[in-house]
Each structure stands twice: as C-alpha cells, then as structure tokens.
Amino acid sequence: MTTTATAAVTTRGLTKRYGSRTALHGIDLDIARGGVFGVIGPNGAGKTTTMRLLLDIIRPSGGELRVLGEEPRTGGAALRRRIGYLPGELHLASRIRGRELLAHYAHISGPVRAGVVDSLADRLGLDLARPVRSLSKGNKQKLGLIQAFMHEPELLVLDEPTSGLDPLVQQEFLRMLHEVKRRGGTVLLSSHVLSEVQQAADEVAILRAGNIVKLATVAGLREAAVRRVRVIVAEADAPALQATLERVPGVAELRVSGDLPGTVGVEATLDTHVDSFVKALAGHDLVDLTIEEPDLEQSVLAYYDDEAGVQ
Structure with a gap:
C-alpha cells in the first residue's frame, strides 16, 4: 500500500x-x-x-x-x-x-x-x-x-x-x-x-x-468491463448451449442468429472474467468462438450517468 x-x-x-x-x-x-x-x-x-x-x-x-x-x-x-x-x-x-x-x-x-x-x-x-x-x-x-x-x-x-x-x-x-x-x-x-x-x-x-x-x-x-462474445455451434447443440449460458454469471442479452448452413450463432454480453464463461463451454462442440476486447468507454461512461450518483 x-x-x-x-x-x-x-x-x-x-x-x-x-x-x-x-x-x-x-x-x-x-x-x-x-x-x-x-x-x-x-x-x-x-x-x-x-x-x-x-x-x-x-x-x-x-x-x-x-x-x-x-x-x-x-x-x-x-x-x-x-x-x-x-x-x-x-x-x-x-x-x-x-x-x-x-x-x-x-x-x-x-x-x-x-x-x-x-x-x-x-x-x-x-x-x-x-x-x-x-x-x-x-x-x-x-x-x-x-x-x-x-x-x-x-x-x-x-x-x-x-x-x-x-x-x-x-x-x-x-x-x-x-x-x-x-x-x-x-x-x-x-x-x-x-x-x-x-x-x-x-x-x-x-x-x-x-x-x-x-x-x-x-x-x-x-476486468470489469463489458465484452461482446459470440459462439458458433452445430444447429442441434444451440438449445443446450443457450441453456448453459443462461446459467453463467455475468452473461446477458443472449441472442440466437443463423450462421453457416447447419450452424447457429449465440451472441451475448459478458461483464465478468472470461474464465467461468470459457469453462461453461467445455461441454459443447464449438465451431468458432469470438471474445471482443472489453468496452472500457462504456464502463467509464456509466460513472457519468445521472443515476450513477457520486460514490
């Protein structure tokens, strides 16, 4: 100190x-x-x-x-x-x-x-x-x-x-x-x-x-900033993946979208360490995984919101 x-x-x-x-x-x-x-x-x-x-x-x-x-x-x-x-x-x-x-x-x-x-x-x-x-x-x-x-x-x-x-x-x-x-x-x-x-x-x-x-x-x-993540899996595995991600702390704004034939993309935001997120994916057969750089701008701007108040 x-x-x-x-x-x-x-x-x-x-x-x-x-x-x-x-x-x-x-x-x-x-x-x-x-x-x-x-x-x-x-x-x-x-x-x-x-x-x-x-x-x-x-x-x-x-x-x-x-x-x-x-x-x-x-x-x-x-x-x-x-x-x-x-x-x-x-x-x-x-x-x-x-x-x-x-x-x-x-x-x-x-x-x-x-x-x-x-x-x-x-x-x-x-x-x-x-x-x-x-x-x-x-x-x-x-x-x-x-x-x-x-x-x-x-x-x-x-x-x-x-x-x-x-x-x-x-x-x-x-x-x-x-x-x-x-x-x-x-x-x-x-x-x-x-x-x-x-x-x-x-x-x-x-x-x-x-x-x-x-x-x-x-x-x-x-570490605390929000990241955007995207996981691509086989179409048949999409419901199970979505259910898994819904249980992971810090995951929000889940959205499923079509991707290449036979595959599905699941997108979300992540506001916690990527470790628990990646471990939760271990039981799924991934086609692709993208974890974007954290959006520090949004994290800092949150402190300027009127509702954030002064700590």
Missing part, C-alpha cells in the same frame, strides 16, 4: 471553492512513485483544478496535499524544479525561436543534459529553428512537451498532453512515458480520452463534478 512517505502525490480532503461554487469536493489521492497515474473526466470535472493545486498555481480552500514529500505552498522553486508541467492551455512567447525559448525554460527549471533537447525534438519531429509564432497547434504542443520532459524531472504533470498531436507522434509520446517509468519517474496524466489513458496509465481516477467516483487499476477496469 502506498504511504504518505513513499507516494509521489498525496491529498486528503482536498477542496477548492470559487465563491459559492465548489470545484473539488474533498479529493483523497495516493499516487505511487514510478508509475503513470491517469485522471479521466469530461471538461469541468476538476482535472485541471487538481493539477494547479498540486503545483501551487492556485491554493486549496481546504484539505492537505504533499508533492514529492513536500507541501507545494512551502516547497518553492526547489520543489518546482523537480516537476515537469504541461498545462492544458499552452501559452508560449511567440517572438523568439523554439530553441531560444527552451534555453530560457532550462535556465528556470534547472540543468538539462547535453543533447536531450535535440533528441526530444528529433523524436517528436520539431524544427527548433522556427519562430514560435509560425508553429501550428500541434508543433506548439511538441514544444510544450519538450520543456516538460527535458530536465528529466521526478514528477511529470501533463494536462491533456496529446492535444493537437497526430497519431504517430502520440505513439512516440507513449514511448517517452514508458521511459520515464523505467528510470523511476512518476507521471500524472489527465485526459477526457479514455483510449489515451488506457494505453499509458497503470492506475486511474475517474472524476465527475469535482468528486472521485472510481479509483482503479487499468487492469481492474478492463
């Missing part, structure tokens, strides 16, 4: 109010060192507010928080040099070239190893000689990623980091995250795109209206 002493980020009852509006309702988090932690939620869920509180850009209305063992309010510049940050709304000075801007950030953030900036620029496909004002949204995002990664911080806080990036660059970004993990760094990543977090994160927090409605590992979300 992650403790306050070993966690990269710890919050207890973290609250943020703006006048009569409460943006965060008592958030409790323990983010272990050496992994990627994803925060999922729609716009307005509290993702950016949480990150700004951790960086002391804004101050909490209540609760406690520690980042890399220190309180952000008193950690000052020394603590911030241990952190790389990419804001969701990136504003860059436009009158200078990319390389000059990164040199300025390097002076602020601390030493940058020789060759790191050029290596990151090559990997992301960014020309550092171009003026910032001439860069597209995607290229400005690359510049923002370089400034966050270049001093190899202990903690990366990345708010919607792949916004504007093409799919090939997104894959390179994922490789960069895995490298951070291998060297023992920690990443806090926010997104409203589940597939992005699914590929990168070890654990996730699902935010809804300033509340954490679910804390889970990605593997745990996958």
Whole structure:
C-alpha cells in the first residue's frame, strides 16, 4: 500500500471553492512513485483544478496535499524544479525561436543534459529553428512537451498532453512515458480520452463534478468491463448451449442468429472474467468462438450517468 512517505502525490480532503461554487469536493489521492497515474473526466470535472493545486498555481480552500514529500505552498522553486508541467492551455512567447525559448525554460527549471533537447525534438519531429509564432497547434504542443520532459524531472504533470498531436507522434509520446517509468519517474496524466489513458496509465481516477467516483487499476477496469462474445455451434447443440449460458454469471442479452448452413450463432454480453464463461463451454462442440476486447468507454461512461450518483 502506498504511504504518505513513499507516494509521489498525496491529498486528503482536498477542496477548492470559487465563491459559492465548489470545484473539488474533498479529493483523497495516493499516487505511487514510478508509475503513470491517469485522471479521466469530461471538461469541468476538476482535472485541471487538481493539477494547479498540486503545483501551487492556485491554493486549496481546504484539505492537505504533499508533492514529492513536500507541501507545494512551502516547497518553492526547489520543489518546482523537480516537476515537469504541461498545462492544458499552452501559452508560449511567440517572438523568439523554439530553441531560444527552451534555453530560457532550462535556465528556470534547472540543468538539462547535453543533447536531450535535440533528441526530444528529433523524436517528436520539431524544427527548433522556427519562430514560435509560425508553429501550428500541434508543433506548439511538441514544444510544450519538450520543456516538460527535458530536465528529466521526478514528477511529470501533463494536462491533456496529446492535444493537437497526430497519431504517430502520440505513439512516440507513449514511448517517452514508458521511459520515464523505467528510470523511476512518476507521471500524472489527465485526459477526457479514455483510449489515451488506457494505453499509458497503470492506475486511474475517474472524476465527475469535482468528486472521485472510481479509483482503479487499468487492469481492474478492463476486468470489469463489458465484452461482446459470440459462439458458433452445430444447429442441434444451440438449445443446450443457450441453456448453459443462461446459467453463467455475468452473461446477458443472449441472442440466437443463423450462421453457416447447419450452424447457429449465440451472441451475448459478458461483464465478468472470461474464465467461468470459457469453462461453461467445455461441454459443447464449438465451431468458432469470438471474445471482443472489453468496452472500457462504456464502463467509464456509466460513472457519468445521472443515476450513477457520486460514490
């Protein structure tokens, strides 16, 4: 279990109010060192507010928080040099070239190893000689990623980091995250795109209206997600198969359809581990079996339904 002493980020009852509006309702988090932690939620869920509180850009209305063992309010510049940050709304000075801007950030953030900036620029496909004002949204995002990664911080806080990036660059970004993990760094990543977090994160927090409605590992979300399954058997065996599947926990929405001559397809949804489902099929002579990847999108969207409430 992650403790306050070993966690990269710890919050207890973290609250943020703006006048009569409460943006965060008592958030409790323990983010272990050496992994990627994803925060999922729609716009307005509290993702950016949480990150700004951790960086002391804004101050909490209540609760406690520690980042890399220190309180952000008193950690000052020394603590911030241990952190790389990419804001969701990136504003860059436009009158200078990319390389000059990164040199300025390097002076602020601390030493940058020789060759790191050029290596990151090559990997992301960014020309550092171009003026910032001439860069597209995607290229400005690359510049923002370089400034966050270049001093190899202990903690990366990345708010919607792949916004504007093409799919090939997104894959390179994922490789960069895995490298951070291998060297023992920690990443806090926010997104409203589940597939992005699914590929990168070890654990996730699902935010809804300033509340954490679910804390889970990605593997745990996958385990509990709904899968679609399809079993094809000889026509004569279809009634017996249907009767079997009706007794398997987690099987629902059974539907029988015609298939190839002499065979029948039985389709269903499965919201539990595939082990019991596969074992139940052992007594039947299968022609074919398809188990689709779990639909994590539907699992997460369920937490945003009005009827789901806040847990």
